[in-house]
Amino acid sequence: MYFAHELNRTLVLPNFIEYHYPNTVIRPFETIFEVSEMLKYQKVIKMMEFAKEIMNTIWPEENRTAFCWSPRKSAYNKSAPTGCHAKEGNPSVPYWDNIGVSFHKDAYFGDLLGGYDLTTPGLKAAWLQRFPPSDFPVLAFPSPPAPFPSRASTWSLQRYLKxxxxxxxxxxxxxxxxxxxxxxxxxxxxxxxxxxxxxxxxxxxxxxxxxxxxxxxxxxxxxxxxxxxxxxxxxxxxxxxxxxxxxxxxxxxxxxxxxxxxxxxxxxxxxxxxxxxxxxxxxxxxxxxxxxxxxxxxxxxxxxxxxxxxxxxxxxxxxxxxxxxxxxxxxxxxxxxx
CATH class of the missing domain: 3.40.50.11350 (Rossmann fold)
Structure with a gap:
């Protein structure tokens, strides 16, 4: 939430993953939290609404880029070149298949001091400079762009999760x-x-x-x-x-x-x-x-x-x-x- 808000991006509300053995269940954000409350803090759009109505227009398939910290080896294909490998294994494959996304490019941000912790001084400007919306209309991550554990300065955002x-x-x-x-x-x-x-x-x-x-x-x-x-x-x-x-x-x-x-x-x-x-x-x-x-x-x-x-x-x-x-x-x- 904080990451998207600080970069003035529209947050595509993520689906949640539930593990009901032996199946993985993809559960839309709006079946758990109220979207109207999120709108009080930032611009948001439901995942399926994004996928069906605007994704193909602003994010053509050949330009779909996965963002990750740094290149790594594939856990499933030893001959594959290093990269984000954002879509491999479970739950990654069913998660992205659910909205029809495959990645064709990778982008790395680990060399930015602070990574995606935008509470770091100067990091917001660095993200805007390296990844402007004009060149990167969508920022897609295989994991949440937020530090773990979360920063105390962002805990108050809980009030928007109803x-x-x-x-x-x-x-x-x-x-x-x-x-x-x-x-x-x-x-x-x-x-x-x-x-x-x-x-x-x-x-x-x-x-x-x-x-x-x-x-x-x-x-x-x-x-x-x-x-x-x-x-x-x-x-x-x-x-x-x-x-x-x-x-x-x-x-x-x-x-x-x-x-x-x-x-x-x-x-x-x-x-x-x-x-x-x-x-x-x-x-x-x-x-x-x-x-x-x-x-x-x-x-x-x-x-x-x-x-x-x-x-x-x-x-x-x-x-x-x-x-x-x-x-x-x-x-x-x-x-x-x-």
Missing amino acids: WNSIIADRANQFVENELLSPFVAVHLRNDRDWDQVCELLSSHSSHGPLFASMQCDGEANYNGVLTQEICSPSKKTIVEQVTEVVRKIGASSVFVSSDRDHMIKDFNKALQTYKVKIHRLIPDDPLLSLAIFAKADHFIGNCISTFSHFARRERDSEEPRKPTSYFGIRHRSKLSEL
Whole structure:
């Protein structure tokens, strides 16, 4: 969003990719978010509208250029020359086939200081000079032209990402029919692949960012040092922090979303004296979970998870801001010496 806005380009709203084994599903942007809200920030066009109505006119097939950082070898054809190889493998092939695009040229921008991070001084002018709209009417990337992790200066753009009416209505119905207010929402990132992420902490500078960990900067009781307990909190830590928040706000229910273990039995046992009901979605629905997270009276997420960060940004965009906390980062009472 920020990249297109700063270059005064119309943003072609990207399709999303969902992995429903064994198939890859291409899902249009407008089936998830409201296009009208995006228009409040920048010029946009739906992907299929672009493909059907203007693509062939402004972007002839022979001029279709893929933009990437630098040339690389093909992962599928060892004899192919180096290049972007923007359309090979899954999901790249079905993604571009969905709108009828094949690339015939490559363009590289890795030598530009800052790449595509337009918060870098002077980089906007460099892009406009090297890739003017007159010569490059379309900038097409195999991955988002944005730094990862995202820059804090762009987080406020979340306010333009509003759930479309179908997802918003489903979230409202679930909250109204299943959850008693006030309620706490919990995101547990505990699938087996996450263990591999947390293992990076042993070789990763404990004071540097990892994935979305910059969302925790400025949090009370966080000194900037990432730990295993922040990345992959123990069940003891999770239960204790949820119990603390439930007691603090007088919660009547807890909503849990997880990619593997929802810890329903653990929460039921720990919270039985509070007469709190524990809920989850069956089957799991990540987008609906995010929409429900936004409505919680308090949200507890994973500091390193980008999924938790999406919820945090949406909650921060509300007026007034809704409280968010993270597992492994908690208040510790100080002992007073008499």
